[in-house]
Amino acid sequence: MNWPSVLDRRPFRENSFPSKLHDEQVAAILGCALGITFTVCFATGLYSHLAQNPPSWFELPSRPAGLYRVTQGLHVATGIASIPLLAAKLWTVYPKLFSWPPFESAAHLIARISLLPLIGGGLFMLFTGLANINLWYPWQFNFPVTHYWAAWLTMGALVVHIGAKFTTTRRVLSRKVSASAVPSAVDAVDAVDRRRFLATVFGTSALLTLFTVGQTFAPLRKLALLAPRRPDVGPQGFPVNRTARTAGVVETSQASDYRLTVTGRVRNELSLGLDELRALRQHSAVLPIACVEGWSTTQRWTGVRVRDLLAMAGASPDAEVRVESLQQHRSYRTSDLNPWQAHDPDTLLALLVNGEPLALDHGYPLRLIGPNRPGVMQTKWVTRLVVQ
Numbered sequence: 001m002n003w004p005s006v007l008d009r010r011p012f013r014e015n016s017f018p019s020k021l022h023d024e025q026v027a028a029i030l031g032c033a034l035g036i037t038f039t040v041c042f043a044t045g046l047y048s049h050l051a052q053n054p055p056s057w058f059e060l061p062s063r064p065a066g067l068y069r070v071t072q073g074l075h076v077a078t079g080i081a082s083i084p085l086l087a088a089k090l091w092t093v094y095p096k097l098f099s100w101p102p103f104e105s106a107a108h109l110i111a112r113i114s115l116l117p118l119i120g121g122g123l124f125m126l127f128t129g130l131a132n133i134n135l136w137y138p139w140q141f142n143f144p145v146t147h148y149w150a151a152w153l154t155m156g157a158l159v160v161h162i163g164a165k166f167t168t169t170r171r172v173l174s175r176k177v178s179a180s181a182v183p184s185a186v187d188a189v190d191a192v193d194r195r196r197f198l199a200t201v202f203g204t205s206a207l208l209t210l211f212t213v214g215q216t217f218a219p220l221r222k223l224a225l226l227a228p229r230r231p232d233v234g235p236q237g238f239p240v241n242r243t244a245r246t247a248g249v250v251e252t253s254q255a256s257d258y259r260l261t262v263t264g265r266v267r268n269e270l271s272l273g274l275d276e277l278r279a280l281r282q283h284s285a286v287l288p289i290a291c292v293e294g295w296s297t298t299q300r301w302t303g304v305r306v307r308d309l310l311a312m313a314g315a316s317p318d319a320e321v322r323v324e325s326l327q328q329h330r331s332y333r334t335s336d337l338n339p340w341q342a343h344d345p346d347t348l349l350a351l352l353v354n355g356e357p358l359a360l361d362h363g364y365p366l367r368l369i370g371p372n373r374p375g376v377m378q379t380k381w382v383t384r385l386v387v388q
């Protein structure tokens with residue numbers, strides 16, 4: 001490679017980096033793959049948003065118990081798999097980004113303008129998502145909110161892009177990629193190079209997935225070498241996101257006068273100490289903790305059914321419940337149970353995990369655990385149920 005000519009080359013020109021890979025068909029194939037992965041990310045992301053911010057028309061079901069684990073695991077795995085695809089796509093279309101004149105018609109202008117939110121949004125989504133799951137937050141903004149709205153912008157631009165490129169895509173995809181169809185030897189070599197490039201890109205995506213998806217999918221756990229979190233590492237064998245110290249509950253959660261109160265729209269308010277809670281009928285359930293970051297782990301929880309407590313307090317069967325933690329500040333100190341969840345037989349206020357009292361960082365003395373809930377909504381250090 002003649003480096004002086006590369007170094008003095010102006011990078012933002014149509015002919016800056018000539019390559020056989022700047023090919024419409026390669027671009028179309030990568031575009032289709034990205035269209036699929038971004039749509040999967042968007043749909044699973046929307047579900048995560050609805051689960052945490054349910055509008056009046058949406059009630060998060062409590063079954064299947066592992067649904068959120070699958071959707072958020074898929075969200076993060078598909079997002080990670082998109083990274084090599086987007087990098088390769090941008091390389092493939094690089095010259096087109098600087099073609100001159102910039103547009104030939106009004107429709108072409110719109111298609112060009114939509115590339116800004118599409119490329120900017122795509123890079124932003126993948127970067128913020130990846131940084132977030134690696135617990136790196138080099139920004140001042142609220143991640144879920146910004147990631148959410150940037151997703152709408154990106155998907156809007158993607159729809160415009162698909163519309164603008166539909167005819168071209170259909171034409172080039174119907175063209176054969178194989179070496180035997182091309183008239184000359186040079187073209188044959190180019191076609192082989194393009195196929196090798198695509199194989200490398202998809203192969204990289206597949207390997208990235210293989211070495212990360214074990215954080216969600218237990219049979220591949222041993223291969224999760226690139227996963228940001230090991231779901232089998234932490235106190236009592238699984239991870240902690242927020243510690244008791246960070247939540248400011250080290251003293252209050254171990255106080256001898258700790259009590260759980262059940263209040264709000266009830267016939268009789270309850271106030272129960274730890275011994276009284278342990279004396280109530282205990283129920284065990286094998287349930288996942290599924291983090292919004294995509295990792296998840298299944299444990300055996302034992303404690304009191306929320307529905308038993310609601311029955312003791314004389315709450316109505318369609319009651320909704322706000323679950324409050326000893327944590328006084330910061331996000332996720334409360335969560336809501338809709339009637340399905342509140343009355344699910346496996347929605348517990350757990351005292352034990354795998355037969356042991358909860359560790360402090362896992363929410364000692366009492367934590368909420370229910371089926372099909374994002375990890376941030378499995379409230380720890382529970383002190384109050386407010387029936388609404």
Ligand code: HEM
Pocket residue numbers: 038039041042044045046048049050052075076078079080125126127128129130132133143144145147148151154155292293294
């Ligand atoms: C490497 C890629 C990605 C990673 C690691 C990632 C990670 C995450 C995480 C951790 C959340 C949960 C936020 C929270 O509740 O605290 C989330 C939510 C979400 N993601 Fe992604 N994401 C990625 C790519 C994408 C893409 C490409 C899209 C769509 C185009 C997308 C759309 C969403 C949406 C709509 C939400 C819901 C936000 C909310 O709860 O309000 N994500 N993502």
